[in-house]
Amino acid sequence: MSGTVSDYLLYRLNQWGVRRLYGYPGDGINGILGALGRNSEFQFIQARHEEMAAFMACAHAKFTGEPGVCLATSGPGAIHLLNGLYDAKLDHQPVVAIVGQQKSMGLGGHYQQEVDLPVLFKDVASEYTVMVSHPSAIRHAVDRALRIARAERTVTCIIIPNDVQESPYQRPPQVHGSIHSSVGYSEPRVVPKEQDLRRAAQVLNEGKKVAMLVGAGALNAADEIIEVADLLGAGVAKALLGKAVLPDELPFVTGSIGLLGTKPSWDMMMGCDTLLMVGTSFPYSEFLPPEGLARGVQIDLDGRMLAIRYPMEVPLTGDSQETLRALIPLLKRKEDRSWRDSIEKNVRQWWKVAEGQAMKEANPINPQRVVWELSPKLPDGVILAADSGSAANWFARDLKIRKGMMASLSGNLATMGCGVPYAIGAKFAYPERPVIALVGDGAMQMNGNAELVTVAKYWKEWKDPRFIILVLNNRDLNMVTWEQRVLAGDPKFPASQDLPDFPYARYAESIGLRGIRVDKPEQIARAWDEALSANRPVVLEAYVDPDVPPLPPHITLEQAKHFAEALFKGDEKAAGVVSQSIKAMVEQLKPHKS
Incomplete structure (x- = not known):
């Protein structure tokens, strides 16, 4: 396509399905703002502050599952993004930050609003931060930023100097050293090995009092969680980010856990002999069973988050829904429902307590x-x-x-x-x-x-x-x-x-x-x-x-x-x-x- 690097930026974002940018203007992104004015397919939402734009992009990611994109000018605008971007990073949400920079020919000259942006974003966008230094590089910068944000469920950052924004876009030449990227990402099917699933099933089948804890990583697995809880006679507590995983009208759902949690969740965790955590990195170990009193199985798509909150006997790396589907045929229905009955009784009493307190x-x-x-x-x-x-x-x-x-x-x-x-x-x-x-x-x-x-x-x-x-x-x-x-x-x-x-x-x-x-x-x-x-x-x-x-x-x-x-x-x-x-x-x- 013809046009500037900024025009191509929007064209490529559009190919990835992005239709909305949250941001705040500034002269460090004049080239991008000009392109937005020429492009009728994008909606630019003007927040009152760049931090708010990053929060909005994070919310977009949380509620849609698709990457949110925020835009800020160089210097102070870029700095303002950080808190909202850290919110996205710590909650494992795909967000792409696009920020301006002073003209490339002046970098290193202590120019007004010159901030070392690659260093600034090195931590919050640790998986991918790039400064576009050549018009042809915008293509793979966008492709990699979107793909990595989705694949790693994290924050990525594209930094574009002012003069590069306004330069004519150049298609990468077919020469040594050039990069020819493309659009598209498909999520993999991640399921643990059969022998690990069988080990997990053995632990869960041997448990007499099973407690489940679910989080945001289980939002797509409600039906499977309900079926597993029914087979195991388990109650289900919810981390804060997992509040919408299951309806609270279900009699075995004990509600939130932790300082902001409920007494049924506390009682269940203190009384269980087996813990199954699904899609949660709930950090407060004092609200989990005392170490050594319960066996543990955990499911998480990110293997780095396994077995760090409780010593898990079987940590399973996998998608919550896919892993539970593979696990269900291996589980045996518990005929003794006394544990489940006690949980449901506690839940009924809790809602009376909550109403009385309110x-x-x-x-x-x-x-x-x-x-x-x-x-x-x-x-x-x-x-x-x-x-x-x-x-x-x-x-x-x-x-x-x-x-x-x-x-x-x-x-x-x-x-x-x-x-x-x-x-x-x-x-x-x-x-x-x-x-x-x-x-x-x-x-x-x-x-x-x-x-x-x-x-x-x-x-x-x-x-x-x-x-x-x-x-x-x-x-x-x-x-x-x-x-x-x-x-x-x-x-x-x-x-x-x-x-x-x-x-x-x-x-x-x-x-x-x-x-x-x-x-x-x-x-x-x-x-x-x-x-x-x-x-x-x-x-x-x-x-x-x-x-x-x-x-x-x-x-x-x-x-x-x-x-x-x-x-x-x-x-x-x-x-x-x-x-x-x-x-x-x-x-x-x-x-x-x-």
Whole structure:
């Protein structure tokens, strides 16, 4: 084709199926922006900040399975991408970053905005970072960046100097030293060897009390997980990134695991004699069976992630769905269902506990109740995004996922500020589906308020206008406050933790969106109905109590000691914290008929 290197860049991206770029302009990518202006097949989404563009590209990858692509100018624009790109890397998502650079003839001359970009991206895009130094090189740069991003499920980076962007594209000549690449990638069928599958089946068949833990790598294997759990009489816990793997209405699904997890998940892990992990790198070993008390089998497509969380007897490298399909014929149905029955009883009791905790009085609103009352109102096919912070607690515990829904958050990086851009990326990928984000006021002030401007700019292009951001306004960086109390034994440090109050709902109204504010529990149900039936995006601001504790499923003596120390040291919220903590713990101890 004729045209510039930038024109060819878009042409090649188009051949790979890329139709949308998230980014922010700057003179370091003028050549690419000019090509975008000439190309009607691409949609350029202007974020408010390059970090947000990277989050949106990550969300695109998480919710579609296809590579997300983000674009940034040289120098500061490239630097801004990093946090969002690390989010993608740590959660194993295919994202391609395209960044500008100063003219190649000036590199090394300490020119304005000159940053050593190959070094900058060397870690986050460790599998492939390339600077295009010749017009012919753009072809294989794009082909390799997309192919490696998909094959390795990781971040790759293409750096293009300003003068190269505007140079005429040259087809690689048929000479020594040239590279002639092509478009296309097909995923392999990765299944362990037969003898390893038989070893795994033997371990699982010999187990009397099997527990399963599934994560994002099992999102395509729901039917197989259900069948395996039925054969083994197992319960299934879900890592946060695997929340949408199975519907929560299934009686053997124990819900989330870890500090944000449920008591049935904790009890199952502490009581099992065999652990089967599928598609998860869940990092917190203290929530897995004590070493030596359970035998282990793990399935993961990335062999590097096997047997590093728990000492596995049989680590299996393979695709979750394909490996489970190969394993199922080798499994024997367990006739003794007492273990399964006990798990299901615990799950039924847990949902009663969760409801009781959500309905406890608070000042002015219990944040759990806001999320609990949303759960039965979730539209079919909804896409859910959660930010890091206490909002993630209620996302993990109080939302019941149904079949066909999708949900995600920043898993391994656990970065603040991703909730709103995740939701925007999901909405552009699926404009016909409702999208809801659960965000704390800290994350909203950090990034979300600015990205509401992006929502206001684009929402009329979406087929379904249902786009809701729940803001839990507690005027506190609540997760860290509780971590200070329980993990460090320190009282709340107001100088670092107190947040300024902000009129989130009124701000949304001021930029043409719908704003709804609730500060009484009896307003919650009606507010959700109004938000879900609105003809435009909505910010639902809930004025909630920061003293409601995000209780872990099991409180250790050390945690209890630290908590008491924090209060005795003069925590300014001691009275409210003690009151709410007692309410929550009493609810856990109450007998609940199942």
